[in-house]
Amino acid sequence: MVKVTIWGSLRSATDGQVEVEVDARNFKELLDRLATEYPGLKPQIERGVSLALDGKIYREAWFTEIGPKSEVVLMPYMTGG
Amino acid sequence: MALDSKMNRVFKVVGTRPPRPDGVEKVTGRAMYGADATAPGMLVGRILRSPHAHAIIKSIDVSAAEALKGVKAVVTAADFGVPDDLSIRDVQDNCMAQGKALYHGHAVAAVAANTAAIASQALKLIKVRYEVLPHVTDVDEAMRPGAPIVQEARALENVAAGFSENVTSQCEFGHGDLEVGFAKADKVIERSFTTAATHQGYIEPHACLASMSPDGKGDLWCCTQGQFQVRTLCAEIMGMDASQLRVTASEIGGGFGGKTTVFIEPVALALSRKSGRPVKIVMTRDEVFKATGPTVSSSMDVKIGMTNDGRITAAQAQLRYQGGAFPCGTVEMGAQSAFACYNLDAVHTVGWNVLTNRPKEAAYRAPGAPMAIYAVESVVDELCQELGLDPLNVRLKNASTKGTKSSYGPTFDDIGLRATLEAAKAHPHCSAPLGPNQGRGLSCGFWFNFGGNTCVSLNINTDGTVGITEGNPDIGGSRAAISQMAAEELGVPYDKVRTIIADTNSLGYNDVTDGSRVTFSVGLATIEAARNAIKVMCGRVAKIWGIDEDAVIWEDGCAKPSGANAGDFTPMSIEEIAAISSNTGGPIAGHFEVNADGAGVSFGVHLADVEVDPETGATKILRYTVFQDAGKAVHPDYVEGQMQGGAVQGIGWALNEEYIYGKDGLLQNAGFLDYRVPVASDLPNIETVILEIPNPGHPYGVRGVGETPIVPPLATLSNAVARAIGIRLFELPMSPPKLLKAIRQKG
Amino acid sequence: MRNLHISTSVNGDQTEFVCAPDETLLDVLRNRLGLTGAKEGCGTGDCGACSVTLNGRLVCSCLVLGVEAEGAEIGTVEGLAMGDHLHPLQRNFIDHAALQCGICTPGILVAAKALLEKNPNPTDEEIRYWLAGNLCRCTGYDKIIKAVQIAAAEMRGA
Numbered sequence: 001m002v003k004v005t006i007w008g009s010l011r012s013a014t015d016g017q018v019e020v021e022v023d024a025r026n027f028k029e030l031l032d033r034l035a036t037e038y039p040g041l042k043p044q045i046e047r048g049v050s051l052a053l054d055g056k057i058y059r060e061a062w063f064t065e066i067g068p069k070s071e072v073v074l075m076p077y078m079t080g081g
Numbered sequence: 082m083a084l085d086s087k088m089n090r091v092f093k094v095v096g097t098r099p100p101r102p103d104g105v106e107k108v109t110g111r112a113m114y115g116a117d118a119t120a121p122g123m124l125v126g127r128i129l130r131s132p133h134a135h136a137i138i139k140s141i142d143v144s145a146a147e148a149l150k151g152v153k154a155v156v157t158a159a160d161f162g163v164p165d166d167l168s169i170r171d172v173q174d175n176c177m178a179q180g181k182a183l184y185h186g187h188a189v190a191a192v193a194a195n196t197a198a199i200a201s202q203a204l205k206l207i208k209v210r211y212e213v214l215p216h217v218t219d220v221d222e223a224m225r226p227g228a229p230i231v232q233e234a235r236a237l238e239n240v241a242a243g244f245s246e247n248v249t250s251q252c253e254f255g256h257g258d259l260e261v262g263f264a265k266a267d268k269v270i271e272r273s274f275t276t277a278a279t280h281q282g283y284i285e286p287h288a289c290l291a292s293m294s295p296d297g298k299g300d301l302w303c304c305t306q307g308q309f310q311v312r313t314l315c316a317e318i319m320g321m322d323a324s325q326l327r328v329t330a331s332e333i334g335g336g337f338g339g340k341t342t343v344f345i346e347p348v349a350l351a352l353s354r355k356s357g358r359p360v361k362i363v364m365t366r367d368e369v370f371k372a373t374g375p376t377v378s379s380s381m382d383v384k385i386g387m388t389n390d391g392r393i394t395a396a397q398a399q400l401r402y403q404g405g406a407f408p409c410g411t412v413e414m415g416a417q418s419a420f421a422c423y424n425l426d427a428v429h430t431v432g433w434n435v436l437t438n439r440p441k442e443a444a445y446r447a448p449g450a451p452m453a454i455y456a457v458e459s460v461v462d463e464l465c466q467e468l469g470l471d472p473l474n475v476r477l478k479n480a481s482t483k484g485t486k487s488s489y490g491p492t493f494d495d496i497g498l499r500a501t502l503e504a505a506k507a508h509p510h511c512s513a514p515l516g517p518n519q520g521r522g523l524s525c526g527f528w529f530n531f532g533g534n535t536c537v538s539l540n541i542n543t544d545g546t547v548g549i550t551e552g553n554p555d556i557g558g559s560r561a562a563i564s565q566m567a568a569e570e571l572g573v574p575y576d577k578v579r580t581i582i583a584d585t586n587s588l589g590y591n592d593v594t595d596g597s598r599v600t601f602s603v604g605l606a607t608i609e610a611a612r613n614a615i616k617v618m619c620g621r622v623a624k625i626w627g628i629d630e631d632a633v634i635w636e637d638g639c640a641k642p643s644g645a646n647a648g649d650f651t652p653m654s655i656e657e658i659a660a661i662s663s664n665t666g667g668p669i670a671g672h673f674e675v676n677a678d679g680a681g682v683s684f685g686v687h688l689a690d691v692e693v694d695p696e697t698g699a700t701k702i703l704r705y706t707v708f709q710d711a712g713k714a715v716h717p718d719y720v721e722g723q724m725q726g727g728a729v730q731g732i733g734w735a736l737n738e739e740y741i742y743g744k745d746g747l748l749q750n751a752g753f754l755d756y757r758v759p760v761a762s763d764l765p766n767i768e769t770v771i772l773e774i775p776n777p778g779h780p781y782g783v784r785g786v787g788e789t790p791i792v793p794p795l796a797t798l799s800n801a802v803a804r805a806i807g808i809r810l811f812e813l814p815m816s817p818p819k820l821l822k823a824i825r826q827k828g
Numbered sequence: 829m830r831n832l833h834i835s836t837s838v839n840g841d842q843t844e845f846v847c848a849p850d851e852t853l854l855d856v857l858r859n860r861l862g863l864t865g866a867k868e869g870c871g872t873g874d875c876g877a878c879s880v881t882l883n884g885r886l887v888c889s890c891l892v893l894g895v896e897a898e899g900a901e902i903g904t905v906e907g908l909a910m911g912d913h914l915h916p917l918q919r920n921f922i923d924h925a926a927l928q929c930g931i932c933t934p935g936i937l938v939a940a941k942a943l944l945e946k947n948p949n950p951t952d953e954e955i956r957y958w959l960a961g962n963l964c965r966c967t968g969y970d971k972i973i974k975a976v977q978i979a980a981a982e983m984r985g986a
Contacts, residue, residue, distance in 0.1 A: 005490050008253025008429070009239045018256070043238055052491035056778060057529060058678045073490035076252065076413040078529060079341075079444060079595065104922035107930030108914065110865020110905035114931060117864040198848070282965050284869040284877055285931040334867070334931025335965050366870040557928035557966060718925035722967055726928060729968035753874035753963065761969040762953075762960040 002030060002066050005073040006041075013040025027051055028062035030072065048077030083679075085780045094568040095781060098718045099575045101561040103332070112332045115288030115304030120359035123290070124153055124193040126352050127200040128345065128362070129207050130372060131182030131189055134216035134438040134746025135229065138180055138209060141190055145206035151199035154356035155207070157190045161351065162320060169317045171407045175441045176318075176347050182211065183231060183406035184438045185747045186371025193352040193360045216438040216746035220380050220403035223247040223437045231406050231436035240433075247436040249408040254416050254489050255429035262395025262427030266386025268467055270460050276452040276795070276813040277739030278378040278403075281445050282730070282758045285334020286369045291349035292359040299326040299353075303346055306336040306554055307593030311343055312585045318347045319354070329584040330554040337730070338444030339374045341593045370751035374443020375740055377402040377411050379452040383419075387464045391475040395427040396420050396488075400453055403435040404442035410434065411442060414529070415449035417489035419457050421527040422476070422498060422684065424485040438746055444595060446727060447528040447788035451734065451795050455813065458524040458796030463809060472523050472800070473511065476686075477502050480525075497710025497774035498525065498684040504770055505686045510706045519692045519703065522801025526685045526792030530785035531596030532677030532778075536589040537606040539567060539614055541669040545656030547571060549580040549610075551603050552591030557726075557787070558719035559599045565715055566604045566781065570611035572638035573655060589674055597785025600715055601776075602677040608780050614671030618658050621665040626650050679778020680785055685709035687728060687793035691801040698821030700736055700802055706768040707793075712776040712784030724790045725767040731794025733759045737814050836897040838863070839907025847894035853887075854878045856894035857904060865905035865934040869963065876962030879935035880904045886942040888961075905934035908941065916979040917941055926975035928966035936962045940976045948984050952977065 001021045006014050014020050022037060024030035031049070035042045050059045052073040058064055059077060066072060106112040143155040158179045164170045173179070178187045190207050194200040215229040222228055228245040237250045263269055289303035299321060305311050308330040316323045333340065345362040353360040364373070380401040386394045398419045402412040412432035420428050430453075465472040480498045487493055505511060505523070515521060538550040549567055553559065564578040571578075592598065619633040622640035626633070632647035633640050639652040662669050690704040707724040714720040737757045741749045750756045775782025795813060803809035808823045831846040838861065845860045852871075857863040857880070866889055869875035873888040880889045881903035882896070908915040917937050920926070927933045936959060943950060943958045950958070955976050956969070964972060 007490060008255060008431075009251055011253075012239075055491045055494040056679050057491070057531075059531070059533065060676055061678055064678075071492055075417070075490060076410060078414055078417075078531065079410075079448070098925070100922045101925070103930070104927070105914070105918075107927055107933050108905075108918035108921050108937060109909055110863070110934045112930055113864075114867065116868065117858075282963075283929070283931075284875055284963055284965055285867065285929070286869070333929060334869075335929045337965070363868075366872065366875075558925065718971070719928070722925055722928050722971060725968035725970045726966045727968075730965070752872055753870050754872065758963060758965060759968075760960040760963060761956040761973065764956070764969055766952075766973070767968045767970045 002068065002070065002072055004030065004034065007074060010041055010044060013038050024066060026062065026066060027058065027064045030066065050075040050077050084775055084777045084782050092569060094565045094575050095713065095715050096717065098716060099561060099565065101558050102564060102579060103555065103560060114285055114334050115331045116363045118290045118302045118331065120290055120292055123359045123361055124195060124356060125197045125200045126191055126193045126349050126360045126362035127204055128188045128348060129190040129204045130368065131178065131185060131187040133182055133211055133213050134185045134218065135214040136182045136211035137214060138178060138182060138189060139212055140210045142208040143190060146192055146203040149199065149203050149206060151195040152192055152203045153358060154193045154352045155190065156348065156351045156355060160355065161318060164317055166317065169314065172314050172342060173318045173347065175407060176344055184440050186368065186440065188348065188372065191348045191352060193356050218437050218439055218742040218746055220378060220401050220435050220437065223403060223435045224401060224433065231438055235408050235436065248433050249436055250410065250434045252413045252416050252432045256486065257425065257427030259395050259397055259427045259429050263386045265388065265394040267389045268464060269384065269386040270463050271382065271384035272460055272811055274381045274456040274459065274811045276379045276455065278375040279734045279738040280370060280375045280756065281337040281339035283335025283337060283339060286364040286366060287344055287373060288363040289346050289349050290359060290361045291346065291353045293350055293354040295357065297321065297325055299350060301326065301328045301346060301350065302331055303328065304331045304333045304340060306333065306340040306556065306595060308585050309552060309590050310341065310593045311346055314343045315347050315350055319350050327584055327586045330582060333554045333556055336556055337446050338448060338595060341444050341595050344373055366753065367751045370756060371748055372440055375440060376445040376448065377404045377442050381453065381456045383456045383460045385460045385464060387468060389468060391468065391470045391478050393423055393425060393479045396423065396425055398430045398453065398457065400430065400432040401435060402432065403437040403439065405439040406436060407441045408434060408436065409442050411449040415453035418450040418527050419453035420488035422481055422525040423479045424481050425488060428488045446730065446791040450528055451731060451792045454526055454792050455795035455799065459799055462796065462800040462803065473502060473506050476525055495774060495777055496682060496684060497772050500772050500774055501684055501686045501708045501710055504772055505688055505708045508706060508770065510688050510704060515690060518695060518805055519690060520801045520803065520805030522689050522797045522799065522804060524687055524793040524796035524800060526687065526789050528597065528683055528788040528792060530601065530680040530683050531598045532602045532680045533592035533596065533598050534590050534676050535602040535606045536591055536674045537603060537610045538588060538672045539607065539610040539670060541614055541655065541659050543659050543662060545654065545659040547573060547578040549578060549607060550583045550588055551580060552583050552588045553594045553599045553603050554582055556594055557722060558716060559603065562600045562715040562719065563603055563607050566607050567611050570608050571615065571655065572636065597787040598680060601680050601779055601783050601785050604715065604783055605677055605779055606673040606675055609673040610671040612671065613673060614669060617669050617671065621658060622653050624665065681712055681776030681778055683710055683784050683786060683789040685789045685793055687797040689797045689801045691798060691805055693802055693805045693820065695806065695824055698817035698824060700815060700820065702732065702765055705765055706770065707790055708770045708772065709786060709789060710772045710774045710784065711786045712779065713773055713782040714771050715783060717771060720771055720786050721769040723787045724769045727787065727790025728767050728794050729759050729764060731791045732798065735795045735798040735813055735815060737816055739814050832895050834895055834898050836900055836902060838902045839904060849895060851894045852890050853892040853894050853897055854889040857889060863904050863906050867931055867934065876939060877932050877935045879938045879962065881938065881942055886939055903938065905938055908937060915941065916982045917976065920975045920979040924971055924975040924978060926967065926971045932962060932964045936964065936972060944980050944983060948980060950980065
């Protein structure tokens, strides 16, 4: 199981939980599981999210492997100037 | 792509300052920018813009314009379809108003004619009937229930109740218990701030040359930060296949985020399709100000608690950003970055994005961060003043470091904030004496930095020189940096490498030149492409020598046997290998395609001394020093250039620049005379100190450097002014009339 | 409005063109003579990207009419280098990274050359005030001022 930290405004979709646990080996599985288990997250996931894995921000890399002890943080999809 | 384990490597080319490959073209006037291209039979395109801030377009009569001699095409929204994708529809609506003019300067029609004079005359003949609607340009007013609604039904599901429909999204970040945190504080300060919208202010107005042929093929030349993005947007809007629209990026005369979308390109394509002729559109400066991306303006509340010895116990911010007439997500980045510089047990930020009758916000260097960090750094500074603490020591005490849980969630890896603060503390600037009406200000700054989609094709020419094809427009010397990294990896001299930027049919998709990503991502892809080419070359030499591929290594531009056991062979140089490539298997190349991740975050610290003239309210900057972590500075001149240029844009934001709207909702200062960007005589030298804390996510340790330097100047100058005259303003810009008023009120 | 026939000299070359009475010198240079080194950043004389010399005087070519070139001597960025030999200002701008995007560079070079002809040994402050009409949004001016100083020293033979 992977622990995922959810940002504040999405916590209404996770019954207020700051962290949720899902069974996933990579980002694709993680996003799919999140959308299934917490349907309230689905609109945001479809709009785009980034994921931080052990402090490193990934924008779209589905097949990034997640270890069981990895720190995973869901973040909005971001752009720069 | 991890940092090379042999990071104690001695660089030969990286870190030097060779001349940029496009230098001669640019000092002789030969470089071709957006407005410099022509095509046979070319027409001139001009755009008619709304004189109202908010109005229903009841009808547009173009018949008189079409009848004018020399006019070859007129287009309105009726000439475009309705894209399924909402974000594409927004882009299109911003290029040509669909039913409603949403801001002063919103495009409503366009003409193509034989000459500019005829095109201008034709615009006057277009009759638009408007029904003028109430408008709103202020962020706080726009949020209140009962405010004029800019666009209906655009709010996301995450917006709390109680706001007007103009509030389109809400976000929330943070961790820890604020109540507990504030209870531990000896002093809590809560302040409200506003910042004005500013424009990127690139000196080159948007320009493009579009050519559509009757068989459906199109060519587009334009100044853009991303030709592939332009192709995606234009192909969708025009209903074309991507393969049929070739977009070539001209040399670009500045962008800073403002050239990451399209404004005139779909219009020029539509005019070209309708007229059957190439059409060139060049914006005027007035159009650039009215209808292209300024940044957001903001209204913010920040509350911070601190102990008597300078430990921050809790921090909280509410950010309200207006991004013009279309939804945007900039406030999310502001809310995440606001407290990124601090190691906090309790932190909470909320952000709202708001629609107003202003032009659609476009990215501007670290979008969303400068204003949020300005507010935070102002309150931190005020706490230091109130508690009698040294502002640099307080920041050192609270600075984020490796292992800090960041305000936006993830735990930081190796970062350079502490080292940057230490460098500032040790610098002579920090202890230089100050005179009357003078003050010293300090602020930290932060930006995420991004990677993204990147392709590089590296060809070993038959004479052993190297051609690199990449897809990211060079805004500030990146071709030099890319050539340097290729030369470094291949072990060849810098002047044997030439890097060019490809059109959209010559390379796979590349993300826009944004997010401080080019030297990081394109550099990373170039290094990997070079390694692939080296592998090919070593393989060829192994066959010549009749030994295993593994027994051949690459060093100093030559293939060599890996050791005594591999055999006794004379090393073969890249020139020798290239010369016989047709005998050994054909042309030699390396390429690399990646969606790069691992762009390390970047921190900076700025220090400024100012003198405020109590008679005029004018702020003079006496000394300015920028400290920033670059990971590894590939071409230090251009790293310094980013630090200096970003700082000066931030200085303009702090002191002078602002979008000024009248009660009528019209923009009052759409020109460089009234929208005053810093000029040479406003400024001192901008001193720079580059720190190099290697980014673990890049083979050479490179971090993006372009955006972070615009972040700290806002609070640096506000803090300096506060210490110079004992008056702290809570709004930007701190223009002389505002400061003078504050000085007089104080008496 | 009928076009007018104008005889002038551009970068030392005798040049003739026709233009409308209300056409700017900048448009003439760019659209009729193919000299696109001068840029239009604002069209109102605020940015200096279109700087050229008219009878030795530094002007914004967007504020000069094409017809005013009659009998005059025009100098543009295209006339700075002698053949393949760059002007010291040009070379030092490259060597000292005094340009990033480069759009303001032609105007700044023309303006800096005009300064050094009047004042071969300017202070930093004199350079900053002379170039105050030439906007640069990329560099923060620091490296531009330094490159002008280095070129000036070189031209003085120092």
